[in-house]
Each structure stands twice: as structure tokens, then as C-alpha cells.
Amino acid sequence: MKKCKLDVGVQTITAKRKTKRLKEGHYIDQYNNLVAYRKELLRSNPGLTVEIKTCMDGDIRRFQRMYICFAACKNGWMNGCRPIIGLDGCHIKGHHPGPLLAAVHIHANNGMFPIAYAIAETENQETWTWFLELLKWDIKIERGSSYTFITDKQKALGNAIADNACWFPNAEHRHCVRHLYNNFKAKHPREELKQLVRNAARSSTVVWFNKHMADLRELSERAWSWFQDKNPAQWSRAYFRDETRCDILLNNLCESFNAAIVLVRDKPILTMLENIRMDMMVRQSNRRVACERWKDLVGPRIKKIIDKIGQRAIEYRAHRTGEFIFQITVRFKKQEAALYCNDYLIPSTYMEAYNLIIYHIAGQEDWEPVDYPIAPPLFKQQPGRPEMKRVKEPRERNQTTAPPAHKEGKLPKAGIKTC
Known part of the structure; x- marks a missing residue:
């Protein structure tokens, strides 16, 4: 606006807010319609799991958490996916911010396959335990030792996975190597250490892992000591279990899901949930069509x-x-x-994961009304402009972008003074 010398006053901002409200609906109305939305989802998608948890604030029923797992996703995971699950949370940037928890799998062509997601009031061990208990029931986990979880080394999430109440006490728990290295780099920023840590993580045998760790110790005793309380079974391929048929070191599955929904995370709750459902519905259909064009024995x-x-x-x-x-x-x-190749990687297994459909729903005006009002969660507005951009990691802050290239024969205007 400064470039065009326009004066943006309070009336312009108010008009923008009113336009957005007309387009997406008032956030209070959207919370009141959540139960009707749940009923419409259950009608159109049999086998779906939708749980809404509320708490009483005097005589007012306030929203607390909501969990969604489509039948197409949970059955697709059980029929055609490897027993590995990525877990992560991202921030909702709307009028009532909070975390969106997600469980994401890797399909036969090494792409993301969302299983379930939830909106919670905060991200801690209690909310993750609640999420994992519902997930365990949905995907029928009976022996926790047969499954692998990969996370960003969050303490609350790790405790929830190991919690006996979740039936995951013996599950393999991997940590994203990128997040592990970022913690390591904060105290040991030397560039030559980076490759040694990567080599140790990528080692396929214990012999080679020990060799790379010995090289790390020879270069820096303090850097080697940093890893002594880190279980190598959580970050090195040499110690991964064979049952998962997957040796991924990064939690890119959840990062991909978070990136796919980044444009709707600042929307009111009902608009956001419906956009996520639409995105998953279209992705399921597109991947079924794409698999039919595969020409090889694998993806x-x-x-x-x-x-x-x-x-x-x-x-x-x-x-x-x-x-x-x-x-x-x-x-x-x-x-x-x-x-x-293992059967997990062949096209028929891929199609088993995507054969089922996430069905469309009726328009909101056709939903069956439900007299069950839910108020938005309490939220105290912090002073100042809300932060819309994520906090960058140290390695991203140090990256510099190259200046834009100028056309041949013309000099850049930067730094030129005129009389």
C-alpha cells in the first residue's frame, strides 16, 4: 500500500473482515454447526470415526477437541500400507489458534497417506494420549511391538507412545534425524561433523555405524559424548527393525501433510475441516487414476x-x-x-490403499439440524499483530537468497544515485 500511496483506514480493514465473514461464515456459527457437520459426515461416509470433546464453562458448553478418521483411510492403511506411522502437530492460525494433530503413513510409492487428524486445545501428553487411543482403536492395533512411529523428538509425544494405556509400550520409536541434528548443531556447529552424523544415521550395519561413530570421536570427543544418551535404535538404520520394510530417517510425511493444508489453517474451523476433507477426497481419486498408468512392476x-x-x-x-x-x-x-521387492511396494498393494472412497457431503443448507450448540474455546488475544509465519530453524535463518538477475545490458537500480 505504501508503494501505491494508498491510505488504508479502519473502514477498509473492517470491510475486509466483513467480506471474509460473508464468504466463510462467522466463527461462532461454525462451532455451533460442528455437531450437524459430524452427523452429515457419518451419513455420507459409513464407518467414519468422528469424536467431539467439550467441556462445561458454567452453563456454556465449549469446544475442546475433535478427531476425524475416514473409513477409506483407516481401511486403506490396514490393507495396503507398511506398519509405520508419522506423528506431528502443526499450528492453526485462525481466530482460535491451537494445534492440529495428524497421523500420516507412507504408501507403496513413498508418498504421504493421511490416516487421522484432530484439533486440540494444546499439544501435550494428555492430548496426544487421547489422539493415540482413538487411533489405536480405529486401525485395530493389537500388538504395539509390530508397529513403528516416527516423530520430531517431542517429549510429550514420546511419553504418549510409551504409555501403557495406549498399548504402544514396545513399539519402535524413531526420531527424525533432521531435528536430531538441529539439536546437535546448536552445540556442535562444525560442518565436518555433519557428514559423520549423516553417515552414522545411514549405516546399514552395526559395524559401519560403529566405524562412523569412532571417526566422530576421533574428530571431537565432545560431539561423540553428545550421542551417548541417544538410543541408536531411534535414529540409525543399522538398528531399525526389519518388519516395517521402511528405512526412512526423516519425518517428511507429516511435513508434506502440513504443507498441503497450510492455506486453510487460518480459516474458521468448519471451513478448514471441509477443505481438508476435500483435499483428501480428491487426492484419493487422483492416485487411483495415476496408478492405472504405471508401466513398471513398482511405483x-x-x-x-x-x-x-x-x-x-x-x-x-x-x-x-x-x-x-x-x-x-x-x-x-x-x-x-x-x-x-516386497509386496508392500507393488501396484496391487498401492491400489488396496486407495480403492475405498472418501464420499462427498451435502451442502450446509441440506444438513439435518441438531440442537446442540457448542461455544468456541476461550482465547485471550495477545497484544500486537499475530505472528503468521512459522519460526524458522537455525539452518534456514543462515540461508541467503541470491539477488534477482537483471536483464542483459541493464544495470540494477539498487545503489544508484541520481542528481
Whole structure:
């Protein structure tokens, strides 16, 4: 506005707010319509789980939490996905901010597959325990030791996973290596240490893990000591369990989901929830169509990984010592490596995850009315302009963007003085 020399007064801001309210609905009305929205979801999507938790503030019933898990998502996960789940929360930036908790899986083509999500009043062990108990019931987890969770090393979430009430006491719990390294870098910023930490995390055997940790100790005793209370089973491939058939080190699944909904996280609650449902519904349909165009025995992303590994292994060959057991020496005959991939990675398994549909719902004017008013949660407005941008990590703050390139034959205007 300064560039155009326009005076934006209070009336302009008020008009903008009124326009947004007409378009998206008043936030109080949206909370009052949550139960009607729940009833419409249950009508149109059989098998769906929707839980709304409220608390009493005198005679007023106030919103506290809401959990949603579509039947297409939970059944798709059980039928066609590996037993690994990414957990994370992101901030809602609307009139009543709070965390949005999410459980996200990795499908057969190494992409994100949302399972369930919830809006809560805060992000702590209590809310994560509540979320995980509902998730455990939805996806029918009976033996916690058969599952793997990957998180951003949040203490409250880690305690919730290990909580006996959640039936996850023996589950494998991985920590995102990027977040682990950011904590390490705060005390040990030397660049040469970075590659050694990465090598240790990517090690496929305990022998190589110990070798890289010995190199780290030789370079810096203090840096090596920092890892002594960190369980390597939570951040190194050498100690990961084989049952998950997945060796991911980063919690990019949840980061992808958070990025997909970033444009709706500042909307009123009903508008936000409906936009998330629409996004998931369209994604399910698009991926079913995309799978029909696959030309290989595995998905395109998996094919690239296999080809990359194949280039490194072109000089090796396998000598059978038993069923699915080989000794590797020198390869003499080229074969289709995808034939040896686990069933979790083949197209038929991918389609098992996306066969079910997230169904559309009727327009709000056609919802069956429900006399169950819910007031918004109490929120104290903080002084100053609300922060809309996320807090950047140290590595992002240090990154500098290159100046825009100017056209050939013309000088940039920056730094030029005129008479």
C-alpha cells in the first residue's frame, strides 16, 4: 500500500473482515454447526470415526477437541500400507489458534497417506494420549511391538507412545534425524561433523555405524559424548527393525501433510475441516487414476531408487545359500530387480490403499439440524499483530537468497544515485 500511496483506514480493514465473514461464515456459527457437520459426515461416509470433546464453562458448553478418521483411510492403511506411522502437530492460525494433530503413513510409492487428524486445545501428553487411543482403536492395533512411529523428538509425544494405556509400550520409536541434528548443531556447529552424523544415521550395519561413530570421536570427543544418551535404535538404520520394510530417517510425511493444508489453517474451523476433507477426497481419486498408468512392476519413485542402487551394484552377483539368503560377490547377469521387492511396494498393494472412497457431503443448507450448540474455546488475544509465519530453524535463518538477475545490458537500480 505504501508503494501505491494508498491510505488504508479502519473502514477498509473492517470491510475486509466483513467480506471474509460473508464468504466463510462467522466463527461462532461454525462451532455451533460442528455437531450437524459430524452427523452429515457419518451419513455420507459409513464407518467414519468422528469424536467431539467439550467441556462445561458454567452453563456454556465449549469446544475442546475433535478427531476425524475416514473409513477409506483407516481401511486403506490396514490393507495396503507398511506398519509405520508419522506423528506431528502443526499450528492453526485462525481466530482460535491451537494445534492440529495428524497421523500420516507412507504408501507403496513413498508418498504421504493421511490416516487421522484432530484439533486440540494444546499439544501435550494428555492430548496426544487421547489422539493415540482413538487411533489405536480405529486401525485395530493389537500388538504395539509390530508397529513403528516416527516423530520430531517431542517429549510429550514420546511419553504418549510409551504409555501403557495406549498399548504402544514396545513399539519402535524413531526420531527424525533432521531435528536430531538441529539439536546437535546448536552445540556442535562444525560442518565436518555433519557428514559423520549423516553417515552414522545411514549405516546399514552395526559395524559401519560403529566405524562412523569412532571417526566422530576421533574428530571431537565432545560431539561423540553428545550421542551417548541417544538410543541408536531411534535414529540409525543399522538398528531399525526389519518388519516395517521402511528405512526412512526423516519425518517428511507429516511435513508434506502440513504443507498441503497450510492455506486453510487460518480459516474458521468448519471451513478448514471441509477443505481438508476435500483435499483428501480428491487426492484419493487422483492416485487411483495415476496408478492405472504405471508401466513398471513398482511405483515410479521406487523404480528410481531401484535403478540408482542397481547402478552401484552392477558388478555384483548373488550366490544362494538358502531361501531368500544370498552371498554377494560379482554380478554377471542383469535381472529385473523389482521382482524381488516386497509386496508392500507393488501396484496391487498401492491400489488396496486407495480403492475405498472418501464420499462427498451435502451442502450446509441440506444438513439435518441438531440442537446442540457448542461455544468456541476461550482465547485471550495477545497484544500486537499475530505472528503468521512459522519460526524458522537455525539452518534456514543462515540461508541467503541470491539477488534477482537483471536483464542483459541493464544495470540494477539498487545503489544508484541520481542528481
